[in-house]
Amino acid sequence: MRYENPVLQYDFSDPDVLRVGEDFYMVASSFNHVPGVPVLHSKNLVEWRIINYVFDKIPFAGYDSVKHGHGAWAPSIRYRGGKFYCLIPFPDEGIFVSETEDIYGEWSPLRPLLLGKGYEDPCPIWRDGKCYVVFAFVKSRIGINSQLAVFETDETLTARAANHRLIYDGHDLAPNIEGPKFYERNGYIYILAPAGGVSTGWQVALRSRNIYGPYETKIIQVQGGTDINGPHQGALIDLDDSGEHWAFMHFQDMGAYGRIVHLQPAVWRGDWVLCGGLHDENLPGNPVSYGEYPVDVKTDYRIEPSDEFEGEKLSPVWQTPANREEGWFKFKRGLQLNCAYYGFNALSDVPQLLMQKVPYLNFSVKTKCKLELVNDGDEVGFTVFGREYAYICVVRRNGRNYLEIRKGSIGGESDETLCQSQPYDENYVTFQASAKYEQRHRLAYKFTFGGSAFTHKFYAAPGVWTGAKLGIYARANTLSKGYATFKFFRVTCTDNRVSKNV
DSSP states (O other): OOOEEESBSSOOOEEEEEEEEEEEEEEOOOOOOOOOEEEEEESEEEEEEEEEEESSSOOOOOTTTTTTOOOOSSSSEEETTTTEEEEEETTEEEEEEEESTTTSSOOOOOOOEEEESSEEEEEEEEEEEEEEEEEEEHHHHHHHOOOOEEEEEETSOOOOOOOOOEEEEOOSSSSOOOOOOOEEEETTEEEEEEESSSTOEEEEEEESSTOOOOOOEEEEEOOSSOOOOOOEEEEEOSSSSSSHHHHHHEEEEGGGGGGEEEEEEEEEEEEEEEEEESSTTTSOOBOSSSEOOSSSSOOOOOOOOOBBBOOOOOOOBBSSSSSSOTEEEESSSSSSEEEEEOOOSGGGGTTTOOEOOOOOSSSSEEEEEEEEETTTTTTEEEEEEESSSEEEEEETTTTTTEEEEEETTTTTOOEESSSOOOOOOOOOOEEEEEEEEEETTTTEEEEEETTEEEOEEEEEEOOOSSEEEEEEEEEEHHHOOOEEEEEEEEEEEGGGOOOOOO
16 A cells, blocks of 8 residues: 655644554644644554544643743653653743553643753653653753753653753754654664754764763755655654564644655664665665555544534644633534633734644635624634734624624734625625645635635745644624634545646
């Protein structure tokens, strides 16, 4: 069976992947969005589904409001003694851990391992009755980068570390090294990590007989003549218990599309691993555009972006950009979004936005809702969201509903109305958008309302460390009992209708 890259067109930044028996599990960054740290499951590293999140809310001050780009960065996942451990860095708070015996069930509350600003990308390894955690540094928080360090804790990751020790300086051979992952094979300790930057970098491997080094350095994968820029942070995965069969997963930064996930072959040569397609076994590998399934198992796993809003629970594709509050929504003949109070104009910091990742290169979205707007200022809408965003909405003003299309930007104080308000007296509204791939970093889209297209062309922009997102919301500028009930949110892939090489 053949697969094509990317295996996940979705924005799962900083993926880490683990095999337990015949199952593979992935975690990824979620930043300020909750629920946080998605957990995905696969049988073959190609087809994936979302099965859980590690936490429902971020338990630190300030996250009841939107803090773009803060929150949970680059987690790692490991399995030991019947438990899954997820190590999660919060660059303004420290490195924390959560654990569970049931990866489909509840994870333990976050507990601290190393407190302080500027730590990222932790990954554990167990040796000699201790656990060692390698991590990198966030220059914007601590003033340094391009270095790796290790701290010690106990085997069950309950002891808080008081200090750490630098083990590698990459300024000369691996500038901007980050995202380290610990592995062990044939008596060597390995650290796999990206260097050179998210959009233009490469993969390196470090090896030593000792946790604290000294480490040798080898470049193991580069972009070469491919169009896979980066290739950036990821995970080395053993495919069975033999120690001989491996694969590598990493992300590629595609701007508004986010940090999408690729699967590469991996082979060992002289106790060094090389990832990707090999043209010369003395040189780094290059990303492949396709390959054979690493495990000969076929499933129906997929991530479904559409939601019919049936039952009593949101699809796992939905997140909010701040901790959720009781009363934002409920299920009653659909998804009822209440016009929760928000006292500012700009959509950029509305905490109750329900958002999901961009799912395909080319796609269309259609969502329908029933309007029950009560007070002036009550509003319901649909957005394509990023550092710059646009949205179509129905707003109540002077006792009547109006249709508007607006745009804004993160950090802006107010949003701009792009067309004259149009009175709207129907009880139902259908919001639609069509999105089209133009080039690697350019996603063009336009809104449609009532069968008429708004002809101004927008370009989706990435968020802060994320791709663009699709979102729906309701809000008010006073305390209100207004609401809108969404009946469905349907996303259709149109890749087969549009040439990628536009």
